[in-house]
Amino acid sequence: MRKKLLAALAPAALLALPLAAPAAMAQDDSETYQAELAELNGSGGSGSLMLELNGEEATITANVSGLATTFMDNPYPHVQHIHINGEGQCPDMSADKNGDGIVDTVEGQPAYGKIGTTLSTSGGTGPEEGTNVEIAPSGGSYEYSRTFALNGDTLESLQNGTGVVVVHGLDPSTLSEEAANAKSNLVPELPLAATSPALCGTLTGSQMSQMPEGSVDTGAGSTSGMEEAWLIGAGGAALAAAAGGAFLLRRRTDGQR
Numbered sequence: 001m002r003k004k005l006l007a008a009l010a011p012a013a014l015l016a017l018p019l020a021a022p023a024a025m026a027q028d029d030s031e032t033y034q035a036e037l038a039e040l041n042g043s044g045g046s047g048s049l050m051l052e053l054n055g056e057e058a059t060i061t062a063n064v065s066g067l068a069t070t071f072m073d074n075p076y077p078h079v080q081h082i083h084i085n086g087e088g089q090c091p092d093m094s095a096d097k098n099g100d101g102i103v104d105t106v107e108g109q110p111a112y113g114k115i116g117t118t119l120s121t122s123g124g125t126g127p128e129e130g131t132n133v134e135i136a137p138s139g140g141s142y143e144y145s146r147t148f149a150l151n152g153d154t155l156e157s158l159q160n161g162t163g164v165v166v167v168h169g170l171d172p173s174t175l176s177e178e179a180a181n182a183k184s185n186l187v188p189e190l191p192l193a194a195t196s197p198a199l200c201g202t203l204t205g206s207q208m209s210q211m212p213e214g215s216v217d218t219g220a221g222s223t224s225g226m227e228e229a230w231l232i233g234a235g236g237a238a239l240a241a242a243a244g245g246a247f248l249l250r251r252r253t254d255g256q257r
Helices: 002-031 105-112 152-160 176-181 221-257
Strands: 032-041 046-054 057-065 080-084 114-118 143-150 165-167 197-202
Touching: 032 165, 046 152, 046 197, 105 165, 114 152, 114 197, 165 176
Parallel strands: none
Antiparallel strands: 032 046, 032 197, 046 057, 057 143, 080 114, 080 165, 165 197
């Protein structure tokens, strides 16, 4: 009788182990980062960005609003990047070294670093595309979504906490006369306003990939955390059942002695 009970309980205990293992593997293979984008240089804009990383592949989604809308009767291009290897933070107005009333992108580099990845709408995503306005999102408000492989420098910067998202492009009419009339210190063919930072936010590890309580979302990214928790819970329940059965078995066999 004792052998039969033990044989029946063994599968329950074994089932618990493969349930928990895939959850741990899935958690190790994916990471999520988030940046809340605050205005710089009085841009009046705001936004947020989510980066879901699986190995080297990143799915990046962003929502931006309140920025300069048009330039020379065309939608205003807003070049945007993940900056790396700086101090991992956004600059304040003390970085305005030449006193023209704004922090231009060169003055901001000690805080947020150089361009690591260009968040372009198409084509290349390397730093060499950093000032290519033809593949930048445009307009005062936009939604951005793209999946591509991150380069090694940007991946390393995410891991060490120095990744910073910067969206560029200011309305010249809101700047001082000196800044409004100046040429970009990166691309002389462009005005300084076009390459100066308008939004900035530090990328930090996020739990937003988990489905919030009370919401229903079937997307793989938003429910993965809940699924993992359920699997771990199910595994724990199986182990508890097995342990409880073993305890009862011991009491019964002890009583029969």
